[in-house]
Amino acid sequence: MGREIIRGKSPEELEERCRFWFQEDVLHVLSDQTGTTTIKGLALKLPRANEKCFSTKAFKKMKRLRLLQLAGVKLDGDFEYLSKNLRWLSWNGCCLPHIPANFYRENLVSIELENSRVKLLWKEAQVSPSIGDLSEILLIDLEDCVSLQSLPRSIFKLKSLKTLILSGCIMIDKLEEDIEQMESLTTLLAHKTAIKRIPFSVVRSKSIGYISLCGYEGFSRDVFIIHSWMSPTNNHPSPFQTSDIMSSLVPLDVPHSSSQELSSISQCLPSLQSLCVECSSELQLSHDAAIILDALYATNYKELESTTATSKVSKHSLKSLLIQIGMNCQATNILKEIILQNMDLNRSSGCLLPGDSYPNWLTFISEVSSVKFEVPQVEGRDLKTMMCIVYTSTPGNVTSSGLKNMLVKNYTKATIRLYKSEALVSFEDEEGQRLVSSIEPSNKVEVIFVFENDCIVKKTVVYLVYDEPSVKRFSTEEEPTDDLNQNRKKKN
Secondary structure, three states: OHHHHHHHHHHOOOOHHEOOOHHHHHHHHHHOOOOOOOEEEEEEEHHHHOEEEEEEHOOOOOOEEEEEEEEEEEEEOOHHOOOOOOOOEEEEEEOOOOOOOOOOOOOOOOEEEEOOOOOEEHHHHHHHHHHHHOOOHHHHEEEOOOOEEOOOOHHOOOOOOOOOEOOOOOOOOOOOOHHHHHHOOEEEEEEEOOOOOOOHHHHHHOOOOOOOOOOOOEEHHOOOOOOOOOOOOOOOOOOOOOOEEEEEOEEEEEOOOOOHHHHHHHHHHOOOOOOEOOOOOOOHHHHHHHHHHHHHHHHHHHHHHHHHOOOOOOEEEEEEEEEEEEOHHHHHHHHHHHHHHHHHHOOOOOOOOOEEEEOOEEEEEEOOOOEEEOOOOOOOOOEEEEEEEEEEEEEEEOOOOOEEEEEEEOOOEEEEEEHHHHHHHHOOOOOHHHHHHHHHOOOEEEEEEEEEOOOOEEEEEEEEEEOOOOOOOOOOOOOHHHHHHHHHHOOO
């Protein structure tokens, strides 16, 4: 009704109207370039099949234009003709590769560019000097901008921005730690992007209230801080939800950590799907690792106390757990065959596993739940796979493996990687390859397994498996070890 009232005030004299919504009227004004200083709002939404192109000169006289909504529209020409008083720009399907440098944006409150072809939001060299002038921007909506390759670092200086929408930007693969500078940001929507890891600054942020990222959606306190959690977009409980208390289930990176920050989220650590911590020194690594392990074992003790009263004493049985991290190769398949054969042959009598087969694989063994080793240099070969076998003594009434977490400490690089047991299931994928590729010759590494309290670790073995030379391949006449021949004879 409001639109009809405005239109009724000047049905014939278009130049006297302050707002244009009706397609016929807008097409007339833009085609004939008859806009005036009276116009404050203009909206034109056309089907993509009927897309039209207009000159930016059509806006030259619209000095008071505050609201501009376009869809199925192309603009050609100098963008300095657009009003400097523009507050809201909604341009669905914008065909520009980036926002023009001469487009005045200091008074913008909202930029919405859904389904656009932008590859860069703006060029850094054009924006850096004046980025602080965007002091009133509240909303940036880039949903389904499938060509957008990255966000400019300067966008994180927008202290007034409250909502950032990146959903559907399939080429955006990371968020910078600088996002914590956006002190007013309350809503971050970035599902269906290439982002796989969440910067720690997002967790640390005190402003972000609602988040959709890495397949999880909800209030940030429910995703990151200890709270009951169920995805509002899914009617079924999360497969990881095993109690009434849940915390972050998303991969989390903590670059240049401080022990104080790590301590602040220590209660969340047992439930993290994965965690990567970069430390400043080996001393800090030891301290941070202690914080993580204390948090994991503290959870174990609480669970043990809650089950002790109702548990019955049962006979322990020997169990073995095989974890493969990284890519498959011929040596990996051979080693796995030997291991599985030995597990079957010696299930009741103990642990009989193959030793070194240089240069195909190297073996590191411990009688406790952790193995520490220095990565050797194998000439002409690259580390392909890390294979771990853990033998435990477990109560007969326990059906699960009992494994809760795996911790990998790289003393040389001062990094800590923590993985929840559920994350290890798919460790032959990209995440497993990322872990293996981070382990380099001469690195001092320790692999630690955290089990439930009723599981006693008897032996832990780590194999470093290397790819075979590109020229030479294994043949049936030339086997890498006698172990393989012996086991095949036993099998036959």
